[in-house]
Amino acid sequence: MTARNISQFWEWGRKIICVGRNYADHAKELKNAIPTEPVLFLKPPSAYVREGSPILVPPYTGNLHHEVELGVVIGKGGTAIPQAAAMEHVAGYALCLDMTARDIQDECKSRGLPWTLAKAFNTSCPVSDFIPKERIPDPANVQLWLKVNEQLRQSGSTSQMIFSIPYLISYISDFITLEEGDLILTGTPKGVSAVQEHDELQAGIQDVVTMSFRVDRQD
Ligand SMILES: O=C(O)/C=C/C(=O)CC(=O)C(=O)O
Numbered sequence: 001m002t003a004r005n006i007s008q009f010w011e012w013g014r015k016i017i018c019v020g021r022n023y024a025d026h027a028k029e030l031k032n033a034i035p036t037e038p039v040l041f042l043k044p045p046s047a048y049v050r051e052g053s054p055i056l057v058p059p060y061t062g063n064l065h066h067e068v069e070l071g072v073v074i075g076k077g078g079t080a081i082p083q084a085a086a087m088e089h090v091a092g093y094a095l096c097l098d099m100t101a102r103d104i105q106d107e108c109k110s111r112g113l114p115w116t117l118a119k120a121f122n123t124s125c126p127v128s129d130f131i132p133k134e135r136i137p138d139p140a141n142v143q144l145w146l147k148v149n150e151q152l153r154q155s156g157s158t159s160q161m162i163f164s165i166p167y168l169i170s171y172i173s174d175f176i177t178l179e180e181g182d183l184i185l186t187g188t189p190k191g192v193s194a195v196q197e198h199d200e201l202q203a204g205i206q207d208v209v210t211m212s213f214r215v216d217r218q219d
Pocket residue numbers: 018019020021022023026030032067098100105186187188
């Protein structure tokens with residue numbers, strides 16, 4: 001068996017655990033209350049898409065939104081991880097998009113149903129190259145940005161997160177055992193907006209990484 005390399009974690013078939021409403025300005029723009037504990041949902045590994053392949057608009061949505069997020073790649077698994085030890089479980093980071101069918105999410109919310117079709121469809125998790133932990137010494141203070149067709153739509157600092165990365169790792173691992181290769185999406189700052197077929201998305205983490213994706217309609 002060939003050894004697996006964490007720098008290609010998206011090929012491992014591990015969990016993608018997403019945190020919602022973790023930035024007050026984004027919670028407000030969608031008219032949601034500020035959460036008192038993390039809001040969690042999941043994407044399957046089939047949601048991953050890498051640069052060079054397009055983000056596909058599912059045929060059932062008329063309002064696909066971008067959400068730029070810092071992803072945390074788990075390097076050492078665990079259950080009930082104390083906050084003080086949480087960063088020892090981090091192998092590195094990735095820049096991620098949490099693509100969201102907002103109209104479907106709104107309908108699910110109004111009917112009290114899960115967000116699965118709004119959040120977990122194929123290509124709903126565009127992901128950058130793996131970023132080793134040492135390249136982001138202070139993940140609680142990095143700038144995320146996203147442009148659509150060269151126009152800046154999102155720009156926010158991870159310092160605005162309501163729940164810190166150590167808190168999230170500890171909280172999640174109380175309910176869901178974390179495994180090597182899992183990815184945690186830590187939520188999006190304000191500025192989410194709709195994308196259309198043929199749009200070009202560019203996103204980055206200050207001087208650390210950039211990535212580009214084209215949007216296509218699913219046949
Ligand atoms: O509750 C809503 O209206 C929307 C919530 C989200 O989509 C949450 C996120 O994915 C996020 O904040 O990043």
